[in-house]
Amino acid sequence: MKLLRLVLILLFVALPLAASSAEKAKSIDELAKMYDVSSCKQCHPKQFEEWEKSYHAISLVGSPRTMATIASTVKDGLMKEYTKAGIKDIKDIKVEHMMICAKCHLPQLKDATDEVAQEIAQAAIDGAAGDEAAQAKLKKIGINCLICHNQKALIHKWTDGEPEANVIYGNKEGAHGDAKYKTLKKSLIMKESILCGQCHGLGPNFDLTEPTQCATLYGSYLHAYVPSGGSKTCQECHMDKGHYMPAYRDPDQAKKAVSVEVDTMGYYFLPKAGDSIPTAKVTVKMVSKAGHRIPDG
Ligand code: HEC
Ligand code: HEC
Ligand code: HEC
Numbered sequence: 001m002k003l004l005r006l007v008l009i010l011l012f013v014a015l016p017l018a019a020s021s022a023e024k025a026k027s028i029d030e031l032a033k034m035y036d037v038s039s040c041k042q043c044h045p046k047q048f049e050e051w052e053k054s055y056h057a058i059s060l061v062g063s064p065r066t067m068a069t070i071a072s073t074v075k076d077g078l079m080k081e082y083t084k085a086g087i088k089d090i091k092d093i094k095v096e097h098m099m100i101c102a103k104c105h106l107p108q109l110k111d112a113t114d115e116v117a118q119e120i121a122q123a124a125i126d127g128a129a130g131d132e133a134a135q136a137k138l139k140k141i142g143i144n145c146l147i148c149h150n151q152k153a154l155i156h157k158w159t160d161g162e163p164e165a166n167v168i169y170g171n172k173e174g175a176h177g178d179a180k181y182k183t184l185k186k187s188l189i190m191k192e193s194i195l196c197g198q199c200h201g202l203g204p205n206f207d208l209t210e211p212t213q214c215a216t217l218y219g220s221y222l223h224a225y226v227p228s229g230g231s232k233t234c235q236e237c238h239m240d241k242g243h244y245m246p247a248y249r250d251p252d253q254a255k256k257a258v259s260v261e262v263d264t265m266g267y268y269f270l271p272k273a274g275d276s277i278p279t280a281k282v283t284v285k286m287v288s289k290a291g292h293r294i295p296d297g
């Protein structure tokens, strides 16, 4: 009886542990598989192709300034300046350490083990040094369909609960043709700026043990654009090319950034007789038409 009780207790202790570690991805490839969106392409080719060209799709690589900055965060920050982080070597890196960037650049890292955090840190260092295989590895994971249409689609978790597995959140309810994500549910924020604001930043991330500050544009949207009468959402200004969502690297979007009016008047200034100085009065009026500060980051 005693033995049985012990076995039962052991089972009780071991099961949740086993279950939670079984849920975690142990490599970049496993994380990519867990968040696989290849099935979406068949029925949503337009959204898929636009998204593939976006920086969201390669959010650990970027222009590729992101990859280089993650590499220096690891080498110069985590392994050098952050002396209290307890990191001497790549193998000491944990998910929590990489979250100072992954909070927004790869929120699904929360579903991975420390080995994945280490693999990403090493790939960013190698990728920044020119290793194409390492760059290709980082491009396997990014902000994809499931991040916006599942993980970030609900905000108030005590009110609405956690996003459900196998559900795609959009603007409608009903059955969905995908083999794994069989149900469509409505997300209250799909058309709201706050969907984007979850990553586009309010200011320093004080929730992190070592606060970082990268994107802060949602703060200026809320505190400057909206109070001065701005009424457009991020989606209204950034989704005319659908899921490509470009900023200044797209000439059409860059042109919309500022209006410039220049007014000039030339005249001669005569301080004393015979002393004529040519002068000009130039009035330049530049107005930002973006819904937030530019540039950001
Ligand atoms: C077999 C085809 C099929 C596959 C595969 C598929 N979808 Fe869909 N999806 C649809 C159809 C059809 C609708 C429209 C349903 C309706 O209008 O009632 C839809 C609707 C949606 C919507 C809601 C659009 C809205 O108006 O709010 C989203 C978001 C979405 N799909 C995302 C995805 C994602 C992400 C994947 C991959 C994980 C995916 N879909 C895979 C067929 C598919
Ligand atoms: C999960 C976090 C996350 C969410 C949600 C998110 N973004 Fe982003 N976004 C990023 C990151 C990270 C980058 C930068 C990637 C890089 O360059 O490394 C980015 C880049 C961008 C860019 C710059 C693209 C370019 O080509 O220069 C725009 C514009 C943008 N996002 C708009 C949006 C809009 C609009 C929404 C909401 C509909 C949104 N984002 C939702 C994280 C997010
Ligand atoms: C609060 C969310 C957030 C955090 C935390 C964050 N980033 Fe970002 N980052 C973004 C978003 C959103 C963008 C793109 C939009 C922009 O620049 O306004 C971006 C853009 C960048 C860019 C410019 C991309 C390019 O290619 O031009 C670099 C570089 C970058 N991030 C590196 C990092 C690094 C390294 C860390 C960790 C030390 C980090 N970020 C932490 C959200 C974040």
Ligand code: HEC
Pocket: 037, 040, 041, 044, 047, 048, 049, 051, 056, 143, 144, 145, 146, 147, 148, 149, 170, 171, 190, 191, 195, 235, 239, 242, 243
């Ligand atoms: C950065 C966030 C983000 C990502 C990543 C994202 N979506 Fe969306 N998606 C949105 C938003 C926001 C809307 C709603 C736009 C609106 O209604 O104004 C939307 C709308 C849609 C719709 C409805 C039709 C349309 O185009 O408006 C479909 C279908 C869809 N997404 C599929 C996908 C698929 C498939 C992927 C991955 C290839 C994907 N989305 C990736 C934010 C995202």
Ligand code: HEC
Pocket: 193, 196, 197, 200, 217, 218, 221, 232, 233, 234, 235, 237, 238, 247, 248, 253, 254, 256, 257, 289, 290, 291, 292, 294, 295, 296, 297
């Ligand atoms: C009134 C239209 C408008 C609204 C609203 C708006 N944007 Fe922009 N945004 C622009 C324009 C135009 C640019 C191009 C300016 C540039 O990047 O130089 C831009 C640039 C950006 C950039 C690149 C920033 C950089 O470093 O230059 C990001 C990222 C971005 N927007 C995200 C967002 C997000 C997220 C929201 C919602 C919180 C939003 N935008 C709301 C018009 C808008």
